[in-house]
Amino acid sequence: MLLAGEYAITREGGIGIALALAPRAVVRLSARVTPESVQRFRRALYALESGKMQSIGGLRLESRAGAPEGTSPPILPPVLREITNFIRHTGYRAQGELPTSLEPTTIVIDTSRFFDPVTGLKLGFGSSGAAMVLLTAALLHLAGVDPLGNRNTLLSVAVRAHRAFQGGRGSGYDVACSTMGGMLRFIGGEVPRWERLQVLRKWRDEGLRLYTLQVGTPVSSTRAVAAFDRRFPSGHEAEAFLVRSNEAVDKLIRARTWRQLTEAVAYARDVSRVIGDAIGVPAELPPGLTGDDRSWTAKTSGAGDEQAIVLARSDAGRAAASPLPEGLRELQLQPEGFRAERDGEEGP
Structure with a gap:
């Protein structure tokens, strides 16, 4: 699942934060x-x-x-x-x-x-x-x-x-x-690169939990990327988007306090919204689903508005100025990636 970096990771040098999640195939x-x-x-x-x-x-x-x-x-x-x-x-x-x-x-x-x-x-x-x-x-x-x-x-x-x-x-x-497996800083290109991040462990040590929520209309990622390529084939606009998107990812990685994190999520959310509007694939959350910034916050994940990723403090249910949405599914990180089982099964 992509926390940030939508569309940017399809370009050379575009950065994203990617999570390997349960269940296993x-x-x-x-x-x-x-x-x-x-x-x-x-x-x-x-x-x-x-x-x-x-x-x-x-x-x-x-x-x-x-x-x-x-x-x-x-x-x-x-x-x-x-x-x-x-x-x-x-x-x-x-x-x-x-x-x-x-x-x-x-x-x-x-x-x-x-x-x-x-x-x-x-x-x-x-x-x-x-x-x-x-x-x-x-x-x-x-x-x-x-x-x-x-x-x-x-x-x-x-x-x-x-x-x-x-x-x-x-x-x-x-x-x-x-x-x-794990949480990756993914760098797009003809030959993609990646490096493992420990940011999620740090966030969870401080009581942060991640959830997902189905909120919008199913979107074909292939068609969304094609729309992005048509609108931003190359040039100044494409470069400006890449710079802003990479900055949003860097803000999330550097966030150490709850305030820094909510500000970084808001910045990444705005980047997703603007690019979604530009290519005709809306990526804006419904009213009331962006969080209260005191105990939980949220943004879309991937192409379009089909899925939201929610970041919440462990006491969000009690301390929230606005209640957490219903239907949340907590995300479970898979640290290993592909592995072999004793019974002969293999899977990511």
């Missing part, structure tokens, strides 16, 4: 990886790329009910392509006549916990990015690359594949969160 791989199976899979990748095969025999991808768009088979080609590029760059050369078909291998991706069990709607926690990380990790494993021991490879391959799947768009922040 899961991937299950029904195959035993051996030296021979690795060679089979690598040869299959090369044959697929050369056009000698239209698909990899024996490989099947499934998604659990409620999984997001993007975990269906059309997501496979960009991931397979990027993994092939990575394998080639390692110097691997296919040799011999080893078959390219696989033993029956099923990859099951389950992101159902990223959906509201009652309404079936997305919770807005980056389900498609998580699904991409899971699929990339499973396929890297089949190719003989340990995704846990090569997180940077996992991240770079997944980001490139995700962008290709989305038509070249996407910052990759959700992919970075699913891979690395």
Whole structure:
């Protein structure tokens, strides 16, 4: 989830604050990886790329009910392509006549916990990015690359594949969160960069809690970014927005007192509102949902006004000049990112 830096992180040097949150998604791989199976899979990748095969025999991808768009088979080609590029760059050369078909291998991706069990709607926690990380990790494993021991490879391959799947768009922040976990200072660009932040721990030590709330109309992030690109292709206006947005992020990171934090949130909220109005994707909270600045404050998160992120003191219910909104869902940080479980499950 993005605390600040909307749209800016799609540009070179644009900074955002990103949170890796519960729940977790899961991937299950029904195959035993051996030296021979690795060679089979690598040869299959090369044959697929050369056009000698239209698909990899024996490989099947499934998604659990409620999984997001993007975990269906059309997501496979960009991931397979990027993994092939990575394998080639390692110097691997296919040799011999080893078959390219696989033993029956099923990859099951389950992101159902990223959906509201009652309404079936997305919770807005980056389900498609998580699904991409899971699929990339499973396929890297089949190719003989340990995704846990090569997180940077996992991240770079997944980001490139995700962008290709989305038509070249996407910052990759959700992919970075699913891979690395925790609270990140994310820097957008052709090759995204990130660094871990401890700001949230500091805020929580001082009694701050973070919540999310569904408030507006569902927005397609891809379409919103396209609108931003049309309105701000380059030039002075685009640069001015980037400077102001990065300043808003820096204010949040530097905030040490409640007053500094509420001022930083208000500044970031205004940046989101102005850019939303400019591109025709409103990002303004309804009246009464911006907080009282004494015990809680709020801003939109991500593109549009679909979701709000609420920052509140632990005593906000008692001390608030205006009551906390109903329907809040407390955010739980996931510090680990992608991991492997003993039962063979892996997931961000």
